[in-house]
Amino acid sequence: MIKIKTQDELKLMRQACAVAAEVLDEISAFIKPGIATRDVNDFAAARIKSHGAKSAFLGYRRYPCVVCLSVNDEVVHGLAGDRELQFGDIVSVDTGVSYKGFIGDNARTVAVGGCGVLAQRLLDVTEQALDLGIAAARPGNRVTDISRAIQEHVEDNGFSVVREFVGHGVGRSMHEEPQVPNFVDRKSNQRLQPGMTIAIEPMVNAGRPGVKILKDGWTVVTQDGSLSAHFEHTVLVTDDQPEILTCPARTLSKLKVT
Ligand code: MF3
Ligand code: CO
DSSP states (O other): OOOOOOHHHHHHHHHHHHHHHHHHHHHHHHOOTTOBHHHHHHHHHHHHHHTTOEESSTTGGGOOSSSEEEETTEEEOOOOSSOBOOTTOEEEEEEEEEETTEEEEEEEEEESSOOOHHHHHHHHHHHHHHHHHHHTOOTTOBHHHHHHHHHHHHHHTTOEEOSSOOEEEOSSSSSEEEEEOSSOOTTOOOBOOTTOEEEEOOEEESSOSOEEEOTTSSOEEETTOOOEEEOBEEEEOOSSSOEETTOTTOOGGGSOOO
16 A cells, blocks of 8 residues: 655654754765775765764664765675775765654665766766656656656666665655556556655666676676666655755756756
8 A cells, every 4th residue: 555644744754854854964075085885884884874864774684784885886785894985986875764664765875985987977877867757756657757757868868777676665664555667567567646655775886787696696787787776765745846855045047867
């Protein structure tokens, strides 16, 4: 069942998402060459705590880290450890927090210091795909309209979307209905209605779409070793333009949609 949020619930959802957004900004600014992923995770823990929030990921199905840090060919669910980030790496930072009973979920891939032209194009196309997906999150449209907007933009640019992991409804629980795939899937064609809150999160590979899970049981990597990027926002479907809950300052007019 899809949960339509009340105005009271939305007030809290906005707060949880604002915390998730601020923490993701703080983590992005913290990432520099020479820093170990464990230090990024520790920093994230401190920032989340300072807001009076909790990680939505730590302990979820026994996930062992506070945030997901996925480097280069890692797609999602990467684990923090000794690895030192190097100039030119790209790191996908996925940050979900629980605050006042609600979850805010967002992600972004950042370059460590700087990155090559292919990597930069991958980041740009993935973020644009997210923006196009958000722009399609309007009442009257269906989930497949979001999926199609994302998939077409990614494939028109020669990249591919991951099939095994998808966006999702989000609220009191991290994963609610509906699933929001980044490719057109007839099974996910629910109508979008005002009051739905969904996490839209394209995962885009520079090469083939296939992924595999490493022996640690969590880290998802591209099968062909190509780079991967991930951008995510929690979005509220309204009567009118979608509200990007994890980017309170940004309106649709500022979306990079042409
Ligand atoms: N944003 C991801 C998701 O929606 C993060 C989950 S990581 C996990 O599924 F560790 F909590 F599983
Ligand atoms: Co998510």
